[in-house]
Amino acid sequence: MADLRSNFIGIKSPNPFWLASAPPTDKEYNVRRAFQAGWGGVVWKTLGSEGPPVVNVNGPRYGVIHGADRRVLGINNIELITDRPLEVNLREIKSVKRDYPDRALIISLMVPCDEDSWKDILARIEDTGADGVELNFGCPHGMAERGMGSAVGQVPDYIEMVTRWVKKHSRMPCIVKLTPNITDVRKPAEAAKRGGADAVSLINTINSITSVDLDLFAPQPTIDGKGSHGGYCGPAVKPIALNMVAEIARSPETRGIPISGIGGVTTWRDAAEFMALGAGNVQVCTAAMTYGFKVVQEMITGLHDYLDSHDMALSELIGRAVPNVKDWQELNLNYVTKAVIDQDACIGCGRCYAACEDTSHQAIAMNPGRVFEVIEEECVACNLCVDVCPVEDCITMRELELGEIDKRTGIPRGDYANWTSHPNNPMARAAE
Amino acid sequence: MSQARLTPGVVPGRLTPDQLAANFVDVAPPLTDHEARVAADRCYFCHDAPCITACPTSIDIPLFIRQIGTGTPDAAAMTIFHANILGGMCARVCPTEQLCEGACVRMDAEGQPVEIGALQRYATDGLMAQGTHPFRRAAPTGKRVAVVGAGPAGLACAHRLAAKGHDVVIFEARPKPGGLNEYGIASYKAVDGFAQAEVEWLMGIGGIELRHDQAIGRDITLPALQAEYDAVFLGMGLGGVNALRAEGEDRQHVTDAVSFIRDLRQADDLGTLPVGRDVVVIGGGMTAVDAAVQARLLGAENVAIVYRRDQDRMGASRHEQDHATASGVRIICNAAPVAVHGNGAVAEVEFAYTRAEPDGLVLTEDRFRLKADQVFRAIGQRLEGAPEGLDLAGGKILVTGPGRTTLDGVWAGGDCASGGDDLTVTAVAEGRDAAEDIDARLTGRPVEIPG
Numbered sequence: 001m002a003d004l005r006s007n008f009i010g011i012k013s014p015n016p017f018w019l020a021s022a023p024p025t026d027k028e029y030n031v032r033r034a035f036q037a038g039w040g041g042v043v044w045k046t047l048g049s050e051g052p053p054v055v056n057v058n059g060p061r062y063g064v065i066h067g068a069d070r071r072v073l074g075i076n077n078i079e080l081i082t083d084r085p086l087e088v089n090l091r092e093i094k095s096v097k098r099d100y101p102d103r104a105l106i107i108s109l110m111v112p113c114d115e116d117s118w119k120d121i122l123a124r125i126e127d128t129g130a131d132g133v134e135l136n137f138g139c140p141h142g143m144a145e146r147g148m149g150s151a152v153g154q155v156p157d158y159i160e161m162v163t164r165w166v167k168k169h170s171r172m173p174c175i176v177k178l179t180p181n182i183t184d185v186r187k188p189a190e191a192a193k194r195g196g197a198d199a200v201s202l203i204n205t206i207n208s209i210t211s212v213d214l215d216l217f218a219p220q221p222t223i224d225g226k227g228s229h230g231g232y233c234g235p236a237v238k239p240i241a242l243n244m245v246a247e248i249a250r251s252p253e254t255r256g257i258p259i260s261g262i263g264g265v266t267t268w269r270d271a272a273e274f275m276a277l278g279a280g281n282v283q284v285c286t287a288a289m290t291y292g293f294k295v296v297q298e299m300i301t302g303l304h305d306y307l308d309s310h311d312m313a314l315s316e317l318i319g320r321a322v323p324n325v326k327d328w329q330e331l332n333l334n335y336v337t338k339a340v341i342d343q344d345a346c347i348g349c350g351r352c353y354a355a356c357e358d359t360s361h362q363a364i365a366m367n368p369g370r371v372f373e374v375i376e377e378e379c380v381a382c383n384l385c386v387d388v389c390p391v392e393d394c395i396t397m398r399e400l401e402l403g404e405i406d407k408r409t410g411i412p413r414g415d416y417a418n419w420t421s422h423p424n425n426p427m428a429r430a431a432e
Numbered sequence: 433m434s435q436a437r438l439t440p441g442v443v444p445g446r447l448t449p450d451q452l453a454a455n456f457v458d459v460a461p462p463l464t465d466h467e468a469r470v471a472a473d474r475c476y477f478c479h480d481a482p483c484i485t486a487c488p489t490s491i492d493i494p495l496f497i498r499q500i501g502t503g504t505p506d507a508a509a510m511t512i513f514h515a516n517i518l519g520g521m522c523a524r525v526c527p528t529e530q531l532c533e534g535a536c537v538r539m540d541a542e543g544q545p546v547e548i549g550a551l552q553r554y555a556t557d558g559l560m561a562q563g564t565h566p567f568r569r570a571a572p573t574g575k576r577v578a579v580v581g582a583g584p585a586g587l588a589c590a591h592r593l594a595a596k597g598h599d600v601v602i603f604e605a606r607p608k609p610g611g612l613n614e615y616g617i618a619s620y621k622a623v624d625g626f627a628q629a630e631v632e633w634l635m636g637i638g639g640i641e642l643r644h645d646q647a648i649g650r651d652i653t654l655p656a657l658q659a660e661y662d663a664v665f666l667g668m669g670l671g672g673v674n675a676l677r678a679e680g681e682d683r684q685h686v687t688d689a690v691s692f693i694r695d696l697r698q699a700d701d702l703g704t705l706p707v708g709r710d711v712v713v714i715g716g717g718m719t720a721v722d723a724a725v726q727a728r729l730l731g732a733e734n735v736a737i738v739y740r741r742d743q744d745r746m747g748a749s750r751h752e753q754d755h756a757t758a759s760g761v762r763i764i765c766n767a768a769p770v771a772v773h774g775n776g777a778v779a780e781v782e783f784a785y786t787r788a789e790p791d792g793l794v795l796t797e798d799r800f801r802l803k804a805d806q807v808f809r810a811i812g813q814r815l816e817g818a819p820e821g822l823d824l825a826g827g828k829i830l831v832t833g834p835g836r837t838t839l840d841g842v843w844a845g846g847d848c849a850s851g852g853d854d855l856t857v858t859a860v861a862e863g864r865d866a867a868e869d870i871d872a873r874l875t876g877r878p879v880e881i882p883g
Contacts, residue, residue: 068473068501070466347540350479370482390476391541 002307004300004314006040008280009173009198009258011131013040013104016314017271017299020262020283021045021108021134021177024293026082028092031105035096037293038300041104043201043283046081046136047089049111049121054083060221063210063230072290074236076208078221078228080142081110086121090128097129105129106175110136110148113158115165122170132173135166135197137188138204140181140231150204153179156191163195175260178202178244180237185244189254200248201260201283203241205231234286238264242277246325249278266295268302275314276321329419336406336413337381337397339363339374345394346372352385352395360384376407437731441777442685442706442806446731452702455729459620459755460524460550468554471547472501478537483548486535488861489516490881493532497551509559510566512552517591517864518584520560520630521613522857523553524621527718529751531857560629565636570597575874578603578661580648583611584856585667585846587634588863589870594639596871601661602640605647611669612847612856615694618722620729654819658841663870666829666837666844667863670813676714678781680772681809689713689723689810696726708806711735712781714769715810717747717854723808724761735761736802740768740786740793768795778807815848825850834879835866843870 006016018041019025019034026045034042048054056079065074082089097105107130111117125133137153144151152158159176166174176192178185180203189200207229209219219227241263248254261279265271266287274282287295307314341352341364348370356364363378364385374385381397389395400406400413421428436446447455463471475497483493491512499508512519528534528549536545559566575598579586582604590600608614610627617627635642646652648668657664673688675681685708699705707730713720716739724737737756739746743765746753757763767783774780781804784795815828823830823838828850835843845852845862852858868879 069470347537348478348482349476349537350481351476354479366480370480 002304002312002314004040004303004307006281006314008104008260009132009175011041011104011106011173012102013281014102015040015296015300015303016275016281017041017296018043018104018106018260018281018283019288020285021106021136022285022289023079024285024288027084027089028096031092031096032099034288034293034296035100035103038296039103039293040281040296041106041131043106043108043134044089044093044130046108046110046139047086047121047125048081048109049117050086050124053085054080056080056083057223059223063208063220063227065210065234065236072234072286074210074232074234075286075289076205076210076230076232078141078230081108081136081139086124090124093125093128093130097131104131106132106134108134108136108177109166110139110143113147113152113162115169118162118165119169122166122172126170126172130172132175132198133166133170134175134177134201135162136177136204137162138177138179138181138202140179140205140207141229150179150181153177153188153204154182156187159188159191160195163192163197167196173198175199175201177204177262179204180240180244180263181207184247186247186251186254189248189251189257193254193257197257199258199260199280200254201262202244202248203237203263205233206237206240208232233264234290235264235266235270238266238270242273245274245279246277246322249319249322250325266290268299268306271299272303272306272317273321275318277325278319278322280318331418332416333419333422334414334417336400336404338376338379338400338407339381339383339385340396340398341372341374341385342394342396343371345391347391347394348372349390351388351390355384355388379408437733438709440709440805442708444706445703446707446709447703449703452730456620456623456702458623459618460553462557463547463550463554468500468505468551469503471551472497474538475501475546476537482535482537483532483546486531487515488531488855488858489519489522489864490861491515491519491532491552493548493552496555497546497548500551500555505555505558506562508551508555512556513559513566515864516857516860517588517634518613518630518856518860519552520556521584521622521627522860523549523556524626525613525617526855526857527749527751530749560633563633565633567591567595567637569595569637569639572599573597573875575599575662576601576660577663577665577870577874578657579665579667580652580657581605581611581666581668581846581848582609582631582642583667583669583846583859584613585669585849585859585863585866586611586665587631588860589665589667589843589845589867590640590863591634591637592864592867593870594637596867596875596877598639598662598871598874600640602642603646603648603652603657604642604644605650605668605671607644609642609644611667612859615697616690616719616722617697618693618726619697620726621722648819649817654821654839654842658839662841662874664842665835665863665866665870666819666842666848667846667859669847670815672814672816673809674812674814676769676772676809676811678769678771680774680778681769683772683774684777685805686772686778686807687809689715689719689808690813692723692808693719693726696730702730705730707732708804709733710803711806711808712802712804713737713808713810714781715739715808715812716741716745716765717810717812718749718752720808720810721748721752721756721761723810725756725759727806727808728759728761732806734803736764737761738764738767738769738781738783738802740766741788742766767800768793770795770799772807773801778804780804781807813847818848834869835862836869 004015021043139149143149261274496508496511533545613627771782785798843866846859
């Protein structure tokens with residue numbers, strides 16, 4: 001049985017599934033229930049400076065993208081950091097950590113961008129027994145307008161500066177949580193590394209308007225007829241998060257910095273994908289908010305079974321796909337595939353035909369009796385037919401053998417060669 | 433159990449009013465909004481979809497389902513009504529398992545089609561419930577067309593002609609319009625007076641005059657119509673019922689299934705309808721199933737459908753057959769009636785098992801008798817009193833193309849015309865297409881038929 005115990009920057013947890021800083025981790029009651037359900041760790045919802053509590057709106061806080069059966073595909077929120085008194089949160093953190101010493105408990109922080117504010121709060125949280133801190137440089141709404149959250153995360157120098165203060169005034173491991181609302185996520189990651197961060201976590205939520213009420217003509221969620229952009233999360237953001245994790249994992253400047261993967265992790269498989277792209281663990285929020293804390297049990301058994309079936313340790317999974325993430329110019333231009341339709345599996349819907357005929361390369365023939373066949377002479381292997389086919393494995397891509405003639409180009413398949421050496425590439429010629 | 437339940441003979445009130453009310457509720461209740469969206473999401477929006485091809489009226493099914501899925505069910509209803517103005521009734525009575533749903537690619541994929549019929553009902557019910565008629569008439573043409581029969585073919589024809597600006601007079605032999613939809617369909621398929629409501633809604637187009645108690649050959653004649661109108665469409669259905677040709681079939685309580693179904697549909701109080709304790713229905717089509725199931729629902733203790741051929745030759749779809757057996761009806765195949773026994777009233781029906789030979793069906797020596805105090809014939813209907821001068825084929829009015837008869841200026845469609853398959857939806861298609869052909873003839877405009 002695979003061992004799911006995780007050690008992330010020295011923070012131990014019985015499994016790599018942590019709850020992300022968010023409503024589910026805003027108070028003792030929820031966190032205790034989460035630990036009872038089996039979560040390996042939690043990042044306590046972001047604490048702010050002591051003073052008057054943060055004020056949230058009293059209308060709806062969430063906007064949602066639904067599938068046809070009201071399956072939640074994506075959520076955005078306009079909630080701020082914790083609106084509970086700092087003292088209460090600290091007392092509860094201490095209480096929970098005392099009762100669950102084996103679980104990871106990280107405290108998310110966001111205070112004004114001056115050294116004293118950070119020094120003060122770090123001092124207050126030192127004695128909770130928490131395992132580490134996560135700097136919230138990501139929240140895109142509400143706090144950013146006050147010079148915090150993503151307002152910091154979008155300026156690498158600020159990230160570096162604040163991270164330095166935190167490392168200077170605290171002995172705790174420090175995770176820097178990055179915002180995706182930036183052009184190149186490697187830059188803030190590099191800054192965090194320069195500042196001495198022990199790890200980065202990403203992604204925070206993405207600026208978004210989920211929908212517009214077409215009667216009120218206002219974004220949703222609508223507060224008294226008005227709306228604001230919120231932070232988008234859930235299954236819909238996973239591809240964006242995976243790419244950003246991979247960018248940091250493979251960049252020479254940031255390679256090796258521990259990553260806590262966040263963004264639409266809904267199943268064990270999502271978690272495994274994040275870890276294969278370099279995340280040492282994952283943080284989950286929307287799945288728990290959609291289905292409750294019990295989902296962690298599926299994640300645990302799923303990851304167990306996957307690792308067992310591949311005879312792989314958890315540590316061997318982490319980063320395993322990173323070497324296969326390349327820039328486009330490194331891809332093999334002599335790798336040729338052609339679509340193949342399994343006539344026994346085909347149900348005759350004709351989606352492949354409609355897609356190829358109307359929008360691609362006219363490489364599928366519709367023969368009498370609704371028999372759909374690939375015209376290899378036209379097929380550029382775009383894969384669209386595979387993507388739109390409703391039947392799994394009905395359309396597949398066949399790899400041409402070395403030397404086999406590509407019927408579209410009339411050229412036999414050759415050995416590996418990429419754009420850097422391609423005759424059409426002016427840069428390649430210039431290098432000669 | 434009510435004592436009347438076990439009373440021998442043909443008696444009313446076998447069940448309590450509450451039981452009857454519960455038995456005759458809507459057999460397939462409408463989808464809720466959420467159910468409709470989930471059902472719509474299963475549609476693959478196939479290219480050149482097989483369901484469209486399988487629909488006699490060629491409704492653009494993927495389009496209307498997509499319109500439901502995107503929250504525009506009224507647009508979906510219009511997609512349906514443009515092809516089939518009786519789309520509401522067809523959603524209830526079409527053997528969808530043999531037509532659109534039978535062709536759905538999901539049948540290949542999972543054996544479970546998209547619920548096209550239920551979705552069609554969802555869309556059409558929603559628009560019709562708004563109480564306004566969504567079509568406008570074209571500019572008046574000054575042409576007048578006579579339509580004989582206010583059944584599905586006649587109504588579809590009349591609506592299309594009226595929409596194109598012609599004035600239409602429908603001559604209907606019965607007191608109510610609707611034809612098969614009003615008189616010939618099990619009541620649990622079209623509850624709450626839907627057939628009349630649909631006709632009323634359809635007539636909202638304007639330009640259609642409906643004249644009741646006007647039977648062709650009795651009250652009106654074809655030559656008179658030809659003289660008075662610019663075109664004539666015949667859609668009077670089939671008035672006659674085939675005989676059993678079994679000894680003793682004139683005994684009391686041996687009747688037509690169609691009249692039983694008609695009486696049931698027209699009854700104000702189901703408790704007044706007499707029904708046997710042991711009922712035998714002879715035939716294998718949808719009429720046989722409708723009669724047998726309704727006999728059960730009225731409280732008959734034993735009901736059997738006896739059909740002379742193999743089960744897979746039955747006209748009723750497998751879905752209909754399953755509905756019958758689930759309702760407690762026994763289906764006996766490969767048996768033909770040879771005699772009706774009894775002293776005055778029927779008491780037993782004697783059957784011979786049949787065998788299919790190359791020359792046809794033969795009766796074997798193996799016989800059996802079924803106890804019966806009521807027997808329904810459901811072995812097909814025939815055209816009676818076809819106007820003179822029309823060529824016939826197979827006992828029906830011969831038509832070619834879009835309902836053209838052998839008389840110039842006279843069209844026919846629905847059950848009275850050759851071809852077709854005795855389905856409401858086919859009658860609608862034939863009426864619609866004949867109307868297009870009539871319009872093209874009268875005005876020289878091009879034909880507009882979906883699909």
